[in-house]
Amino acid sequence: MTPVAQNYDVAIVGGGLAGSALAHALSATPLRIALLEARDPRKLEQPSFDARATALANGSQRVLDTLGIWDDVADEATPITCIHVSERGRFGAARILAADEGVPALGYLVENRVLGEALWRSIDRESNVTVIAPATLESIETLPDAVEFHAASGRRAQTIRARLAVAADGLNSRVRAELGIGTLEDDYAQSAVILNCRPEVAHAGRAFERFTPNGPIAILPLTCGRVAAVWTLSTSDAERVMQLDDAEFGDALQQAFGYRLGRFLEVGRRATYPLRRLRSTDLTGPRVALIGSAAVNVHPVAGQGFNLALRDVAVLAEVLSDELLAAGRDADSGSASVLERYATWRLDDQRRVASFTHGLIKFFGINSMPLAVTRGVGLMAFDLLPGAKAALARHTMGLSGRLSRLARGLPLVSNRSGLD
Numbered sequence: 001m002t003p004v005a006q007n008y009d010v011a012i013v014g015g016g017l018a019g020s021a022l023a024h025a026l027s028a029t030p031l032r033i034a035l036l037e038a039r040d041p042r043k044l045e046q047p048s049f050d051a052r053a054t055a056l057a058n059g060s061q062r063v064l065d066t067l068g069i070w071d072d073v074a075d076e077a078t079p080i081t082c083i084h085v086s087e088r089g090r091f092g093a094a095r096i097l098a099a100d101e102g103v104p105a106l107g108y109l110v111e112n113r114v115l116g117e118a119l120w121r122s123i124d125r126e127s128n129v130t131v132i133a134p135a136t137l138e139s140i141e142t143l144p145d146a147v148e149f150h151a152a153s154g155r156r157a158q159t160i161r162a163r164l165a166v167a168a169d170g171l172n173s174r175v176r177a178e179l180g181i182g183t184l185e186d187d188y189a190q191s192a193v194i195l196n197c198r199p200e201v202a203h204a205g206r207a208f209e210r211f212t213p214n215g216p217i218a219i220l221p222l223t224c225g226r227v228a229a230v231w232t233l234s235t236s237d238a239e240r241v242m243q244l245d246d247a248e249f250g251d252a253l254q255q256a257f258g259y260r261l262g263r264f265l266e267v268g269r270r271a272t273y274p275l276r277r278l279r280s281t282d283l284t285g286p287r288v289a290l291i292g293s294a295a296v297n298v299h300p301v302a303g304q305g306f307n308l309a310l311r312d313v314a315v316l317a318e319v320l321s322d323e324l325l326a327a328g329r330d331a332d333s334g335s336a337s338v339l340e341r342y343a344t345w346r347l348d349d350q351r352r353v354a355s356f357t358h359g360l361i362k363f364f365g366i367n368s369m370p371l372a373v374t375r376g377v378g379l380m381a382f383d384l385l386p387g388a389k390a391a392l393a394r395h396t397m398g399l400s401g402r403l404s405r406l407a408r409g410l411p412l413v414s415n416r417s418g419l420d
């Protein structure tokens with residue numbers, strides 16, 4: 001027997017960092033939200049919520065603050081007061097300082113587990129968000145006035161109908177595939193080895209981005225004197241270093257990064273992520289919007305992926321709440337005009353960040369001597385050019401381009417309206 005469909009205004013597929021942030025943001029509106037997640041959110045073993053830490057840009061910090069989430073994570077967030085960019089074996093280094101930019105921090109490091117827990121705790125308190133988990137989307141059908149999903153929860157089949165479906169189901173998005181939305185992909189043939197470790201010298205809020213002939217290493221400040229390492233290597237080298245014991249691994253990391261923070265005294269559990277850039281050819285389909293890494297997945301070199309995703313969340317939430325304000329009870333959250341406004345607003349930023357991170361990998365990945373000299377000089381010149389640095393800093397802080405209300409510190413809705 002076909003199960004009776006449950007009806008919602010918005011159904012979000014995927015409760016990783018992007019999907020759970022959107023569910024939380026929309027809980028401030030009268031919309032009825034469904035959040036479908038394949039894993040058990042209480043076990044927090046999701047890809048988004050593992051031992052990784054996320055470098056949050058200032059713009060993202062402000063969005064989380066406006067959403068009321070920041071207070072729950074602030075104690076475990078580490079401010080980045082300096083970003084130090086260098087190239088191993090070459091002269092020249094660039095420093096971006098929070099003090100020069102007139103901000104208390106250039107961004108904040110927060111462990112994904114901490115952010116994920118805060119988001120899911122808040123969702124649990126919201127009466128207009130229904131969590132359907134663990135349940136996996138199996139197929140999707142577009143009707144004239146709604147989208148219908150079929151999901152499996154163990155042996156139980158469920159049918160969910162919504163006016164708008166949001167694909168927040170990550171890099172290998174099933175929603176995107178079901179709708180036949182294409183992708184443009186670049187396989188970097190690289191993997192990121194991630195771990196937390198404890199250095200001899202206090203990080204003092206410094207983040208290091210170090211380009212080596214084998215790939216970039218980011219060392220980012222964490223709480224309790226720890227740092228998070230994101231070490232990019234060719235896939236075969238990553239497999240090799242994953243086999244090393246802790247002492248051998250610590251030596252290898254030390255050799256690649258150098259001694260700016262003294263010796264690495266302890267190294268934590270490691271995990272690897274294969275790296276590829278992916279851009280969906282369309283940000284929307286009929287009654288469907290793509291957000292987060294389902295829409296764009298970038299190399300982690302500049303820590304931009306989740307920041308980009310949170311801007312998707314803030315913009316989609318704003319477009320939906322504007323639709324409610326304008327149309328009241330007649331609001332259609334999956335209408336062509338809602339989808340068009342979302343796609344038009346987000347496309348430029350997504351393209352820019354995807355090209356910027358891809359360009360960094362290409363630029364620093366070519367190991368020829370004259371280019372290496374130019375790069376060294378470029379880094380030094382960049383260090384002496386406050387204008388260029390300020391522009392880059394504003395961009396990586398998530399403060400450039402057209403800002404959403406949430407990024408400007410303004411609430412999504414000042415009073416509940418529309419469907420109330």
Ligand SMILES: Cc1cc2nc3c(=O)[nH]c(=O)nc-3n(C[C@H](O)[C@H](O)[C@H](O)COP(=O)(O)OP(=O)(O)OC[C@H]3O[C@@H](n4cnc5c(N)ncnc54)[C@H](O)[C@@H]3O)c2cc1C
Nearest residue numbers: 014016017018038048055137169170292293303305306307
């Ligand atoms: C090594 C590394 C370091 C990074 N560092 C940073 C950083 O410092 N700063 C930054 O901004 N970004 C960073 N990123 C990027 C960031 O982690 C991603 O942008 C972010 O995790 C994307 O979140 P998401 O919710 O879009 O996707 P995901 O985290 O992949 O979540 C997708 C969710 O959908 C669920 N799902 C999938 N399929 C289905 C289905 N069929 N049915 C139901 N549910 C489904 C999954 O279980 C999962 O919970 C980094 C990434 C990597 C790999």
